[in-house]
Amino acid sequence: MREIVKIQIGRCGNQIGSNFWETISEEHSISKEGRYEGNSDLKLEKLNVYYEECSTYSRYIPRTVFADLEPGSIEAVQASSLGRLFRPENFISGQGSAGNIWAKGFYTDGAEIIENVLDSVRKEIERCDSYQGFQISHAIGGGTGSGLGSLMCEKISEHFCQPITQLFTVFPSTNTSDNILQAYNAALFLPTSRFLHSAVQVLDNEALFNICQRTLHINSPTYRDLNYLIADVMAGITCSFRFPSQLNSDLRKFVTNLQVFPRLLFHLCSYAPLRFLSTHNYQSLDVNELVKQVFDPRNVMCNVDPRSGRYFTGAISFRGIMPSSEVEEALQETRNQHSSRYVDWIPDSFKSSLCDIPPKKIDRAACFIFNSSSVIEKFRKIESQASSMFRRRAFLHWYQSEGMDEMEFTEALSDLNDRITEYTIHQEATALQNDDDDEIYE
Ligand SMILES: Nc1nc2c(ncn2[C@@H]2O[C@H](COP(=O)(O)OP(=O)(O)O)[C@@H](O)[C@H]2O)c(=O)[nH]1
Numbered sequence: 001m002r003e004i005v006k007i008q009i010g011r012c013g014n015q016i017g018s019n020f021w022e023t024i025s026e027e028h029s030i031s032k033e034g035r036y037e038g039n040s041d042l043k044l045e046k047l048n049v050y051y052e053e054c055s056t057y058s059r060y061i062p063r064t065v066f067a068d069l070e071p072g073s074i075e076a077v078q079a080s081s082l083g084r085l086f087r088p089e090n091f092i093s094g095q096g097s098a099g100n101i102w103a104k105g106f107y108t109d110g111a112e113i114i115e116n117v118l119d120s121v122r123k124e125i126e127r128c129d130s131y132q133g134f135q136i137s138h139a140i141g142g143g144t145g146s147g148l149g150s151l152m153c154e155k156i157s158e159h160f161c162q163p164i165t166q167l168f169t170v171f172p173s174t175n176t177s178d179n180i181l182q183a184y185n186a187a188l189f190l191p192t193s194r195f196l197h198s199a200v201q202v203l204d205n206e207a208l209f210n211i212c213q214r215t216l217h218i219n220s221p222t223y224r225d226l227n228y229l230i231a232d233v234m235a236g237i238t239c240s241f242r243f244p245s246q247l248n249s250d251l252r253k254f255v256t257n258l259q260v261f262p263r264l265l266f267h268l269c270s271y272a273p274l275r276f277l278s279t280h281n282y283q284s285l286d287v288n289e290l291v292k293q294v295f296d297p298r299n300v301m302c303n304v305d306p307r308s309g310r311y312f313t314g315a316i317s318f319r320g321i322m323p324s325s326e327v328e329e330a331l332q333e334t335r336n337q338h339s340s341r342y343v344d345w346i347p348d349s350f351k352s353s354l355c356d357i358p359p360k361k362i363d364r365a366a367c368f369i370f371n372s373s374s375v376i377e378k379f380r381k382i383e384s385q386a387s388s389m390f391r392r393r394a395f396l397h398w399y400q401s402e403g404m405d406e407m408e409f410t411e412a413l414s415d416l417n418d419r420i421t422e423y424t425i426h427q428e429a430t431a432l433q434n435d436d437d438d439e440i441y442e
């Protein structure tokens with residue numbers, strides 16, 4: 001079996017992670033005590049990808065590790081109704097706090113717990129037959145998800161030979177955070193992706209808030225509401241890893257199809273139907289409506305407008321019973337209508353997969369992951385906020401007192417600028433263009 005080990009880092013990462021486990025455990029009929037309570041072979045067939053079957057206790061245990069520099073978020077998961085599902089020794093926390101500073105997560109406090117985290121991860125790998133990679137959930141605006149996240153990425157690349165890794169990353173938003181250092185923390189995290197053969201799912205709370213308020217009419221959304229939207233996306237992406245399906249049946253294929261260039265690995269995602277889990281009745285959407293909605297900028301879970309850039313590649317997972325011919329037709333029609341939004345030098349750039357098993361409480365859904373140059377809107381905001389503070393060396397002493405050098409900021413900002421340039425060049429390229437921009441391939 002090609003197993004996946006899931007790692008949660010920091011408060012946001014742990015909270016998102018626990019919602020993900022709640023969602024997929026329900027889908028696979030795994031009870032909160034880890035017992036299989038279903039009666040369908042489809043649910044069992046690939047269960048081992050995410051759960052270890054422990055015959056001694058006749059239960060299934062998630063292949064996962066929770067890490068945080070402070071105990072709060074981990075204690076909350078342990079005390080929740082799901083707490084007993086997980087392996088107790090895979091909850092690892094320090095006693096301090098990252099104080100919203102990347103350097104604490106990467107250099108000082110993070111260094112104190114990283115060996116324990118790696119130890120748990122290593123033991124999880126030993127329990128796999130032939131693991132295929134990692135998935136990590138975290139936010140990069142605070143200090144733990146960003147700093148300890150960077151350290152984790154570096155260490156797993158070193159210890160496990162650059163495995164395939166997919167990150168579910170909550171980027172900072174301008175309007176929904178009170179943390180002034182978030183742009184620094186995000187900018188310092190981003191170069192870390194060079195250590196990984198990875199795909200980063202870019203999410204942000206601003207977009208999730210807007211979805212809750214405008215589409216779902218929740219006046220004051222909580223993190224739980226936002227996290228269920230994320231959990232739907234994560235369940236959508238992973239359904240073809242967890243259930244028998246036709247395409248993208250493993251993490252490597254998924255990442256390979258999406259990643260056109262090694263450094264341009266930041267993907268956006270959208271979902272249909274957007275839903276609020278406590279509401280039960282959802283109108284069933286047909287294939288055309290699902291496709292229309294996932295291409296709608298209002299369904300994108302990051303506050304950028306896909307129309308501001310061009311699509312390189314995309315993967316759409318459809319869930320529920322629907323004819324594949326209808327799916328192909330609907331996708332072709334959208335492509336014909338908006339052909340200028342796709343780069344013309346990647347033929348057949350969109351892949352679709354069909355999984356018969358729908359999410360809970362609805363009969364059909366679609367999740368769209370796309371590699372689009374519009375993600376640079378997000379990078380530009382981080383770059384401009386971080387640069388304007390860095391020009392005056394504002395708040396730098398907080399990082400320097402943890403042992404950091406100014407040079408690391410200069411390098412991180414220059415890396416960010418390089419990525420923006422690369423996306424722009426590829427976005428503007430055409431199939432017939434002479435190859436006079438050779439320097440970008442060097
Ligand atoms: N979507 C979502 N965002 C969160 C959650 N918890 C915290 N955040 C956001 O994530 C960012 C980092 O915060 P936090 O996770 O507490 O920092 P860390 O523990 O140092 O990584 C902040 O911008 C928070 O607004 C959560 O459960 N869901």
Ligand SMILES: [Mg+2]
Pocket residue numbers: 010011070098142144
């Ligand atoms: Mg924290």
